[in-house]
Amino acid sequence: MTTPGRNEPQTLKDAHHVAAATRPLPGASLVTWLKWRRANAKMYHALSDVDRFHHHEIRYWVSHEDNEAEALAEKIKAQKTDSDGTGPRLESGGN
16 A cells, blocks of 8 residues: 655545646646646556545546546647648647
8 A cells, every 4th residue: 555745645635636736827838738647647546545435536537637648648749740740730729
């Protein structure tokens, strides 16, 4: 069983507060959002063994943040390919 450090969230509610407090501002770069999503996934993963009452819900949040991070990584990769002129051009829009 993993025990988080002194300043790490101990409950799902605590984790949600941390995620909300560290959320990037609208218009932040995709790389900033990617880092935030990965940090959230790591935080929720560590918490899943601590807050056993919410274990399954926390595992959902781990999966959700991992999926969002994967989508952002693919979007960043596509934009890099586009800027190199080696791939199709993407229309802007959305997060």
